[in-house]
Amino acid sequence: MSHKQTVLIVDDSQAIRDLIPARLKGLGVHILAADSGAAGLEMVRLHEPDLVLLDVNMPGMSGFEVCQALKNDPQTHDIPIIFLTGSDELLDKVKGFDLGAVDYVTKPFDPVELCARVRAALRTKALMDMLTNQAQLDGLTGLHNRRYFDERLEQELDAGRRYNRSVGLLMLDVDHFKKINDEFGHPRGDEVLRRLANILVTFCRSSDVACRYGGEEFAILLAESGSEHTFQCGRRLLQAIRDSRDLHSVIGRPVTVSIGAASVQPGEGRMLPSVLVDSADRALYAAKNKRDCIIADTGMTSITSAAG
Amino acid sequence: MIRDPQRDLVASSGAGQAPLVSTLADDPDMAELVQVFVQELPQRIAAIQEALAEEDLERLTSLAHQLKGAAGGYGFSPITEIARLIEHQARDRMAGEMLRQTVDELADLCRRASAC
Structure with a gap:
């Protein structure tokens, strides 16, 4: 200890x-x-x-x-x-x-x-x-695992309902990860995930929860974060990943990610884990069509950032 | 007269006017704390005697209980033993001469308590 x-x-x-x-x-x-x-x-x-x-x-x-x-x-x-x-x-x-x-x-x-x-x-x-x-930890990356994330998500939404606070969520997926594994082998693929995890850890505030959601997918729970703040956080994160030489050096060329952003606020829709996760997932799915970008799921409208 | 073997034991072990020196007298980590504890003994005894005079047995029980728990830790086991007796007598509402005598014994022991 x-x-x-x-x-x-x-x-x-x-x-x-x-x-x-x-x-x-x-x-x-x-x-x-x-x-x-x-x-x-x-x-x-x-x-x-x-x-x-x-x-x-x-x-x-x-x-x-x-x-x-x-x-x-x-x-x-x-x-x-x-x-x-x-x-x-x-x-x-x-x-x-x-x-x-x-x-x-x-x-x-x-x-x-x-x-x-x-x-x-x-x-x-x-x-x-x-x-x-x-x-509560993921063995490969040292981030929180999915189980812990599910628990915390529920707690944060509870707190959000009680104290009238928004909760934001970023879902992130590594682009062409299968290709990286096939081309460079799994040890190199694992190293990509580890270095990406390091970026997430550095990026997060102490109240945020970064976790490996599964495979090459990550999630970041942002406490007290409305749609605008969540989206801006995601944008900064996307830029940090684009700028990380440490990450790109693993395979000798850029590793890119797609990010879906979502948030729920009290009084606007239901503050349920499934609502928030589905919303972020939807945004991520849309982002995956383009890659190396972030898309926010804000009800009916989606904001796409200019890539690059 | 009802005899209390435990009390005879305590009374015989602490007889006389010799100082009751803390068994922690040689422990440098404890010296200062024991000193403070000894300095505060007169206040404790005064409070116990006051509770007895007012026949506030509940308060007497509680004060004796506190002294019982603390004294041994400061190297004064005989005080703990007498305090235990008072706690029990007061809790069992054995007011009167016997309780008064036990409190006197406690006061005597505490007067003789010394840090070194």
Whole structure:
């Protein structure tokens, strides 16, 4: 694991909030603390820590209530929780596991035991993160895969409906890809896809989602992007691909792509994944007739960019 | 008189006026924190005695619970043990002489607590 993991302590006792960081110093983790259940809940949502050390017995919102809230929220569901409990409260320990905690530490705690339990929980979390990450990535290009794209598309459209925001989509297909494979062999074809993926990664904002949609087809999901913005993004991307020596050097001549652009906005048609994908696909199909160009599917009208 | 074996044990181990030195006295990582903890003990005891005087057993339970969880971590296991006793007695609503005595013992231990 390359990044520093974060541990959040939620305990109403200042003495405990002081003690734990001193005891975990050797682990090289980043430590946050909250002094109540409600504050802890807020910090989890804000910082998405890798582990929560959660006191059971707190005035106001108890540790159990915090745990339940975290486990009921898909955003925080997978964050492991270790309960801090009194050594003589057997029922609390059992209840903690029932609520989804991974472990417990009894107070007052032995520092060696505390470190060991925290380390074990963090190790598991890092492996889970890695697996989740790999399950969402395309093996060849390192971009997100189709499965992840489908999930995110739905989330973005949900958010779009809720916050009244448009969502844009670019679909991109490599021109004459079969010919490249036939002429230069598959390893060279794969290299074309990898270098194209690099261009997409550089091009995307952090809120955009670039993925390999399948074969030589790519998709870029643009959050908060109306038809005009989506089209302009696609144009810039097309130009970046035309200008990439890195890409063209793979086969010693230009590699070109066709791009279809589409967007949906609240109040204008249905904000459904199939509507947006079909629309971008339609535009891509039209672009494929011409190649090395971008076409936007804006309801009835299509805008074609001047090629070159 | 009802005898409490756990309490006899604690009472006998901490008898006298000798200082109760934290078992972490030699841990440089902890020295400062232990010092702060010791400095704050009088406040904690005052709060516990106040809760007892007001017969606010719920508050007494909660204060004893906090002290129980913290003291051992700062190298004061005997304080944790007495605090545990108070927590249980207060939770079981065993107010009266026995609880008062236990709180006195705790106050005595805390007065003698020393960081080094």
